[in-house]
Amino acid sequence: MGPGEGASETDRHLAYEFGRAIAREGWTTLCGGRNSGVMEAASRGAKEAGGSTIGVLPGSDDRDASPFLDLAIVTGMGNARNSINVLSSHVVVACGMGKGTASEVALALKARKPVVLLNSPQTAIEFFRGLDGQRVLTAASVEEAIEHCRALVKGRKRI
Incomplete structure (x- = not known):
């Protein structure tokens, strides 16, 4: 998950690399699907x-x-x-932050889904940790985000 038109170059680069990493794990990338920003970059990767x-x-x-x-x-x-x-995801990974992304993170926390924040501003991290500190993880790199995802999905049945 992440910004569309408002995505920074860093957001798009990280999303592209994260999409590649998801594929290497054998997982499916699910996103907002539009041809812009983080959505396009993650799908392309x-x-x-x-x-x-x-x-x-x-x-x-x-x-x-x-x-x-x-x-x-x-x-x-x-x-x-x-x-x-959100409800179709095992883990919600937010790459960057915008209003739509913030709504997705809030919905994930409400649904008791784990969230990994990648390249999110400190204010967003503090806000979401204030809502549910146990379910909010941060990642400084794509590799760290993938490590969090591996740990969170370990033991889940594949369908």
Whole structure:
């Protein structure tokens, strides 16, 4: 999860590398699916590394879909689609921070899902840890984020 148009160059680079790392683990990348920012970068990284990608789109068609998606889920739900993203994830990893990303992190915490914050501002880290410090982890690198994810999904049944 992460910003679309508001994503920084660092956000996009980390998301691309994170997508590649997810693919190397044999996991599926699930994101907001649009052809911008963190969503596009993570999907592109995953696809270029041979991984599978799913995008949950806000609109009623797939015009905004990243070309790097294996499956584009068209919802017509606008930002309400964030609930689908969160509830369909074993771990929510936020790369960067924006209003939409903040809503996804808050929904994840409300659903008792673990969250990994990668390249998030200290103010966001403090805020989310204030809501649920046990479920909020931080990562200074893609490698650290993957290590957190490995530990969090260890022992989960694959379907």
